[in-house]
Amino acid sequence: MTGDETGVEIVDAELAGKAAPLVERLVADQAATKLAANDATLWGPDAESEASIRLSWTSLHKSSRPLIGEIEALRTELRGEGVDRVVLAGMGGSSLAPEVIAGTSEVALTVLDTTDPGQVADALAGDLERTVLVVSSKSGGTLETDSHRRIFAKAFADAGIDAARRIVVVTDPGSPFAELSEKEGYRKTFLADPHVGGRYSALTAFGLVPAGLAGADIARLLDQAAAVAGVLGSDSADNPAIKLAAAWAAAHEGGAEKVVLADTGSGIKGFPDWAEQLIAESTGKLGTGLLPVAVEGPDAPGFADAKSDATPVAIGDAEGAAKIAVTGPLGAQFLLWEFATALAGRLLGINPFDQPDVEAAKKAARALLDDPEKLKGGETASNVDGAVEIFGSEGVVTEGKLADVLRAFFASAPEHGYIAVQAYLDRLDDASTALLRGEVAKRTGLQTTFGWGPRFLHSTGQYHKGGHQNGNFLQVTGAVAEDLEVPDRPYTLGQLQHAQALGDGQVLAEHGRPVLRLHLTDRAAGLAELVRAVQEVGA
Structure with missing residues (x-):
C-alpha cells in the first residue's frame, strides 16, 4: 500500500489468523451494509435507542455538501473586512477534528480546548481586529467553551469591536446555544446534524466550519470520504473497516486491550489525538474496551517495545514493530476509523455511541x-x-x-x-x-x-x-x-x-x-x- 491508497494491512501473520474468523462473522452478519443503512439493532437491544439517533455520520460525505458554499461565503465576507485570524473554542470532537484538518492543510487555526489562564491569555493577545471566534458546542452548556465565549466577548467589547459580528456559532438545531446565538445576534449560526455524536462529527459543521474558515479545502475532504464510502459499507473480507475492527477485537481477546498509535509519515498532522477520543469513548465502558496510546513515532517507547498487552498500529505504511498499518488521505481515514470503531463495538459487545462515565x-x-x-x-x-x-x-x-x-x-x-x-x-x-x-x-x-x-x-x-x-x-x-x-x-x-x-x-x-x-x-x-x-x- 501507499499513503495515497486507503486500506488496512494486518502485518502480523498470527494476528491476521486470529482476526480471520471475526472478519467472516462480520461479513456473514452483513454488519457493514447494515451500518451504512443506519441499522440501530447492530449493538443489541440495550444500545438500540441511543444508536437510532447517532448514525447519520455514515453519509456525511453527501449531507455536508451544502456547508461548502456557506463556509466559503462567510470566509470571503470576513476576509473582505480584514478578519483572517480564526480562533476556535471547542472541546472533544469540536476541537480535535478541526485541529487535524487545519494542521494537515497547513492553515492557521488557534484552538482553545483549555482552561489554563496563560494559554487563553496568549490567544487574547493576538490581533483582535483580525479575529473571529468560532464557538462550537452541541448545547452551549460546556463550561470551557462558555467561559471562552464570555472572555472573548468582553475583550472584543473592551477593544471597541462589535462582539456579535465576530462570534460564529456551531451547535445543534433547537439547542439552548442556538437560542442564545439568535438572542445575542451573533454573526452566523451553523446548525450541525443532531444525529451525530461528538467523536463522530469530523465531517459535520463541527469539524468543517472552523477549518474551512481558516482556509482548509473541505470539499476535497468530503471527496476523499465519498471515494471510500462504498467499500466501507460493503460486506466483503477486503473491507478495510471490517479488517481493522476484527484485528482490534482479536487482539483484545488475546489480552491486548491497548492500541498504540504512531504516525509513520502519513502526512496527516495529529491524527492519533483525534483517534484517541474516537476509540476510547466508543469502547471504554463496562470494564472493557480498547485504550488508545498516542506515541511520538514508530521508534517510541510503547510502540517499538510493545508487549503482549498492546497492538502497535501504524498510521501510514507499515514500519518498525507495527502489527497493523492503515493508509489513506484524511477524509477517507476519518470515515474508515469511524466505521471500524462502530464495528469493533459490535464484536466487543458494547454500545459505541454512549459515554456513561x-x-x-x-x-x-x-x-x-x-x-x-x-x-x-x-x-x-x-x-x-x-x-x-x-x-x-x-x-x-x-x-x-x-x-x-x-x-x-x-x-x-x-x-x-x-x-x-x-x-x-x-x-x-x-x-x-x-x-x-x-x-x-x-x-x-x-x-x-x-x-x-x-x-x-x-x-x-x-x-x-x-x-x-x-x-x-x-x-x-x-x-x-x-x-x-x-x-x-x-x-x-x-x-x-x-x-x-x-x-x-x-x-x-x-x-x-x-x-x-x-x-x-x-x-x-x-x-x-x-x-x-x-x-x-x-x-
Missing part, C-alpha cells in the same frame, strides 16, 4: 466550584520536594524524595496496567511536559498515555473510568501566575482548571484507582525537578 468528572468539578473555599489554597500537601507539592489518594505513598514517591507509584501499577500522565498546564508554554510520556514509558516498561487537561476529559476520560480498571494516574497541576476572570461567573479560569483536576482525581479515586497529584509551585523549576525525578526512577 464522562459526566461524573464534570459533576465533581461543578461541586467544587460551588464550594470555592476548597479552591483557595485550603489543601495541605502530604509532602513537598523543592517546587513540587505532593498529594495522593488513599494508599498512595507520598513520603520521601520525589523520585522515591514516583518509584513506589509506578511499582504499584498492576501487571499489564498503564500509567496516565495528565497535565493541567499550558499546552503551548509548558509543551515540554509532553516529554514525560516517553520518559515514564521507557523507565517503567508500562504503556503510558499523555493528556492535556481538561482536553482529555472529553476524550480518554471515559475509558479511565469505564474501561479496564488497571490504570495509575499521575496528575500534574501548576501555580497560576496571572488568572483570568470569567465574566458574570463566580469563578476564574484558574479556579475552573483546578476544580477539573481535583474533580477528576476524586472520581478516579472513587473507582479505586491510584491518583498521584504533583503541583508545581513554580512551573519551570517544578517541571525540571519532575523530569529529573522520573529519570532517577530508572537509573
